[in-house]
Amino acid sequence: MEKAEFQTLLRFFKVLADESRLKILGILANRECSVExxxxxxxxKEPTVxxxxxxxxxxxxxxxxxxxNTHLYRLNSEALQNFSKEIFTPDNMASLVEDVEGEAWESKVLKNFFEDVSEAGCDRVLRLKEIPASRKKRQVILKWLANQFEIGINYPELQVNEIIKRHHPDCATLRRELIASKLMRRENGVYWRLETSIKRPVLSE
Structure with a gap:
């Protein structure tokens, strides 16, 4: 579900989560009425209505x-039908938890494949235990690695290797995987992170 659709759905439920508004809609579904x-x-009271x-x-x-000198109100049945057809669909309802489930799974993968090797008083260092054989799990790791690079910054290959080696010694393989997964690009020995819409997977403490 698109963010705008989700916000509309949220507003819909908030507006209708009121007994008086539901009663008003029920009345207006039958006939026109004034505020009075x-x-x-x-x-x-009229101001409340x-x-x-x-x-x-x-x-x-x-x-x-x-x-x-007065205003008459009536239910907009067409708008209500549009809500039902465009927002309240099985696919849209199912999509409400896709991001939540995806993020939970990614966090679990990161927790399983990374270990904290930080020393007291030093910055946190996360070491990749192994490169996952599963393509899907490897993609989660690559997303995380891509987020160690800033968007809009050009990195020479030596610097790319240094950043990757903080987390795993096989920088050549991971560097190639980042390129193949279209998370980074390379030209004339210079690397940069692509402005993709990937989310930053969270590694639980």
């Missing part, structure tokens, strides 16, 4: 039309 009428039906209507209007769930 709604206040009498749901037994709320106006506040609830404002929240519903933010999601385009109610329509308003002028009628003389």
């Amino acid at each position: 009428e709604l206040a009498a039906i749901v037994k709320l 106006s506040h609830h209507l404002g929240k519903l209007k933010e999601l385009n769930l109610v329509n308003m039309r002028p009628d003389g």
